[in-house]
Amino acid sequence: MVTLRASVLGLLPLLGSVLGYANPKACSGTCTNSHDPAIIRRSDGTYFRFSTNGKIAVHTAPDITGPWTYKGAVLPSGSSIDLPGNQDLWAPDVTLVGNTYYLYYSVSQFGSQDSAIGVATSTTLDVGSWTDHGSTGIRSSSAKPYNAIDGNLINVDGTYYLTWGSFWKDIYQAQMKASPLTLASGVSSYQVAYDPVTTAVEGAFVFKYGSYYYLFYSKGQCCGYDAGLPAAGGEYKIMVCRSSSATGGYVDKNGVACTNGGGTVVLESHGNIYGPGGQGVYQDPTYGPIIYYHYVDKTIGYADGDKRFGWNTINFSSGWPVV
Numbered sequence: 001m002v003t004l005r006a007s008v009l010g011l012l013p014l015l016g017s018v019l020g021y022a023n024p025k026a027c028s029g030t031c032t033n034s035h036d037p038a039i040i041r042r043s044d045g046t047y048f049r050f051s052t053n054g055k056i057a058v059h060t061a062p063d064i065t066g067p068w069t070y071k072g073a074v075l076p077s078g079s080s081i082d083l084p085g086n087q088d089l090w091a092p093d094v095t096l097v098g099n100t101y102y103l104y105y106s107v108s109q110f111g112s113q114d115s116a117i118g119v120a121t122s123t124t125l126d127v128g129s130w131t132d133h134g135s136t137g138i139r140s141s142s143a144k145p146y147n148a149i150d151g152n153l154i155n156v157d158g159t160y161y162l163t164w165g166s167f168w169k170d171i172y173q174a175q176m177k178a179s180p181l182t183l184a185s186g187v188s189s190y191q192v193a194y195d196p197v198t199t200a201v202e203g204a205f206v207f208k209y210g211s212y213y214y215l216f217y218s219k220g221q222c223c224g225y226d227a228g229l230p231a232a233g234g235e236y237k238i239m240v241c242r243s244s245s246a247t248g249g250y251v252d253k254n255g256v257a258c259t260n261g262g263g264t265v266v267l268e269s270h271g272n273i274y275g276p277g278g279q280g281v282y283q284d285p286t287y288g289p290i291i292y293y294h295y296v297d298k299t300i301g302y303a304d305g306d307k308r309f310g311w312n313t314i315n316f317s318s319g320w321p322v323v
């Protein structure tokens with residue numbers, strides 16, 4: 001039995017590659033400069049892509065397939081948050097709230113827990129139109145269980161929640177004010193996902209589809225592959241948990257609590273695609289629900305600067321997202 005089980009387990013990665021994942025769909029124009037992308041389509045049909053570095057780099061395109069053109073920075077002078085890293089902004093997330101776009105960003109330094117989530121607003125998304133509001137009040141230090149990075153806003157029947165983190169005890173969430181510039185008064189944050197084995201769990205994105213909230217996140221080593229690859233499977237991959245509530249009770253496909261190491265793989269390395277992560281999910285008016293992410297193409301290069309923008313449609317027909 002032991003031998004049989006071992007040999008069946010040994011086949012699982014093979015089974016995964018036979019079942020396969022879809023390759024990223026078309027991208028033209030500037031498809032690099034897309035670390036931790038955030039996508040939104042404006043009512044005139046223009047797609048905006050925001051990404052880490054360049055004080056939140058902005059690219060636009062007439063379609064999600066491109067051609068993508070660089071437009072400039074969201075905050076050309078950096079963030080007003082008084083922390084090291086306020087000139088090197090990470091992990092944008094953008095949501096339309098009423099008539100105003102809210103863009104969350106992280107101020108942090110790699111490997112440091114002295115971090116904060118900031119927010120900027122615009123009514124048009126265009127470069128030059130953004131106002132920085134500084135910290136959301138979500139700030140971390142070694143005294144906190146989490147790292148205040150990778151914010152993501154969700155509207156739950158008119159109440160806004162920010163989900164963030166992490167490394168360091170992983171993914172947390174808290175209620176925001178009705179105009180979600182800051183935390184709601186008197187609320188506490190709570191953990192929604194935690195992997196006690198792999199501490200590198202981050203980049204959460206909550207997406208409602210049908211009667212479930214899906215908590216997507218990235219797990220593993222994100223960056224620096226050109227300096228040495230992690231052991232196979234240790235690189236970035238995209239995971240998911242789901243719950244009928246946005247604010248907790250997330251489980252994976254096997255029913256394992258996602259606060260206790262649960263999590264189902266949505267997309268991982270396959271073929272020439274390596275380390276997909278930093279994802280977001282978007283209900284696209286043309287393509288339906290899509291997932292977007294960054295990855296490296298092994299045939300191009302493993303450097304962070306080679307990271308490319310990828311996207312795929314998502315099939316939710318089984319109740320779990322399939323790419």
Ligand SMILES: *[C@@H]1O[C@H](CO)[C@@H](O)[C@H](O)[C@H]1NC(C)=O
Binds near residue numbers: 316317
């Ligand atoms: C979604 O997946 C199901 C199988 O789970 C398949 O029957 C269906 O055709 C797929 N839909 C699309 C649009 O690909």
